[in-house]
Amino acid sequence: MVKKERLMASGSLILLATSSFLSAQVISQVEFRGLVHISPQIAQEIAGIKPGANVNDRDIDVSVRKLYAQRYFDDIWVEENGGVLTYHVKEKPVIAKVKMEGLSDDQNKAVLKASGLKRGDSFDENKMNNLKKGLESSLEAQGYYDSVIDVNNKDINKNALETNIDVRKGENIIIKKVNIIGAKKYSYDDLKSVIANRAEQSFGWFLGRDDGKLKANQLKADRERIREFYLERGYLDVKVSNPIVRANFSDYTATITYKIDEGKQYKVGTVAVFVDNGESVDKSVKEDIKLEKGRVFNVSKLKKDVRLLQNYMSDRGYAFAQVVPDVKQDRTNMVANVTYMVKPNKKVYVKNITISGNSRTMDRVIRRELYFSEGEPFTKKDMDDSIDQLKRTGFFSDVQIIPHQISQNQIDTLVKVKETSTGSIMGGLSYGSYDGLGVNLGVSDKNFLGTGIEVGTSIDASSKSKNGSINFYNPRVYDSEYSLGGSLYKKKFDYYDYDSDSVGGSLTLGKRIGRNLHASLGYVYEKTKLSNLSDSLKTSHYYKEGTEIKSALVPAIRFDNTDDFYLPRRGMDLSASMEYAGAGGDMKYTKYSFTGKFYKGLEDELDYDLIVRGKVHVSAIKNRGYLPVNEKLYLGGYGSVRGYKSGTLSPKDSSGSLIGAKKLATATVEFSIPLVKSMGLRFKTFYDYGMTGESSFSEIKRSSVGAALEWPKSPLGVPLEIYYAKGLNSKNGDSLEKWEFSLGARF
Secondary structure: OEEEEEEEEOOEEEEEEOOOOOOOEEOOEEEEEOOOOOOHHHHHHHHOOOOOOEEOHHHHHHHHHHHHHOOOEEEEEEEEEOOEEEEEEEEOOEEEEEEEEOOOHHHHHHHHHHHOOOOOOEOOHHHHHHHHHHHHHHHHHOOEEOOEEEEEEEEEEOOEEEEEEEEEOOEEOEEEEEEEEOOOOOOHHHHOOOOOOOOOOOOOOOOOOOOOEOOHHHHHHHHHHHHHHHHOOOOOOOEEOOOEEEEEOOOOEEEEEEEEEOOOOOEEEEEEEEEOOOOOOOHHHHHOOOOOOOOEOOHHHHHHHHHHHHHHHHHOOOOOOEEEEEEEEEOOOOEEEEEEEEEOOOOOEEEEEEEEOOOOOOHHHHHOOOOOOOOOEOOHHHHHHHHHHHHHOOOEEEEEEEEEEEEOOEEEEEEEEEEOOOEEEEEEEEEEOOOEEEEEEEEEEOOHHHOOOEEEEEEEEEOOEEEEEEEEEEOOHHHOOEEEEEEEEEEEEEOOOOEEEEEEEEEEEEEEEOOOEEEEEEEEEEEEEEEOOOHHHHOOOOOOOOEEEEEEEEEEEEEEOOOOOOOOOEEEEEEEEEEEEEEEEOOEEEEEEEEEEEEEEOHHHHOOOOEEEEEEEEEEEEEEEEOOHHHOEOEOOOOOOOOEOOOOEOOEOOOOOEOOEOEEEEEEEEEEEEEEOOOOEEEEEEEEEEEEEOOOOOOEEEEEEEEEEEEOOOOOOOOEEEEEEEEOOOOOOOOEOOEEEEEOOOO
């Protein structure tokens, strides 16, 4: 019998042998003793020694090293008896539970994920030490010094541990002063807006004041930010030292010193664009170049010019064009002469398009929204427009298009989508001061069976209204540029001065024109009966007894280049329509409408997710024979001027009954910020303004301000909003409504 032990000591493998086993010997059987979590088959595969093999001392030593390399074992020793090779092992205990305290839940998850430590792993002292060191470094980078991290293991059973990590954050170092030495033109007060490490101000804990906490991980970046500050103001020879930090750990305070040699300011001399394949650059592009002769040199404008030229070349098929700015400083005249050297490289064509992430949506539904295909030139504009178009469908919460160059003139593209819920089963309650408690039930899907077709049905009921509808919309009939939609509905409402009961349907055929334009022609057929009219309305020319029929053609056009369906941050959505009632039926009027929506996200400028929205709406009606009171225009409520009851701002007759208007205009500005980012919940403030009248827009004017909680993609699958509004210039007789709830409506 030959026995061999292998032990790990101070990181080295030590071989202890009781006798020599240098000559090769045939092994008839391989056994493992002491395995708990690893099967003998896997252990034998790792060791690499199988029955029938000729092995010697070196082979056994190599097999033990392989087993140790898996970090599963604390100890291994081997014995051979009559051709039977037996590995005796002691496995490391397994982590059955991991608890971490001292940080937020999100930080705990991030730290554990980064460390690779998770339940079911073997306990590894080296990995645990690395975790502690990494945590200490991370906390120091955040400004916490002398933090204490304790790791305690608690035995659950013979080979399982509960690992508890207790993090006690250290003290923040407070910056008392930032010294700027050598600068003549600018001082600390000028520079502090661009750096992260700023000196403590009085009442530093108050919102908008500097708390002075040292952010060590930002020190190197601060130096570059100061340098960038000077380069944006023409100081091309500026020199900024590394920050000198002097910390006093007795009271956890510090001073930071920068040495700056500003140099002199340069202005822009000549500006030229040179394309090395001889192509010319359009005059309009040259006119868009930001750096202008005689102006102060600005490096941020230089970067914008580089992006402008790269995008221009990309849109001409040169997706991998290089633009290198050549800046020559004339120190005699203090000007910088700039030449943009453009190297187009070869035109790039799409070879393969791969789509991933669409477990539900059909590939063809995604492909039809792309503005490039196999064999065609690839441009950045096509890629960006394709991303926007896919996000406008409302089927995806995120879209990425990743090009991969496979040769000098070919790329493969990966279209990576993250699907969002498009179907909803809605059941909810609503409340309004006029129509009281309401019940909402509905089933809808914007992407039915992954085909891109929208279907839905809904029922709304309250003490004042009962509405039901069935609708469908196919945006791309047979994947073509044509769309088809329709609806059937029945609605009953008790208005303030009359009741209406309508049943009808609509059919709309549309066609896409280019990338962002859509034209359509719709037809509406509706039967309406008015009842319970006020005495004055019964005798007005806006009412006829009995059932009235509306037969109307509705041509419309829409331009939409927004970047998302539920929460746009960029672009505009413009729509205009004309409802021509009188293609048969009793009603004869023409209604003109225009709506413009504008979106601007300011995250790039402010480093904060602030979205500014603006909306204008104008409607006007021309009476061509018979215009019933229920088809006229009414101001107030959600979508017009919030804070006033829906439809109550209208011209009145001599008896005080609402007769509606022929002209109406509204404008809205909103500011939206994240409230609970992980849920998509946001907070917004708004200002509404509206005016309306029978013969002019300015007969009635009202405005309001308010705030709201908005959930653009609520768990119900549709937008949800609760808002509070206050009328600013209400008059006697106005009906006010401060709180309101909206489900399914978008801005």
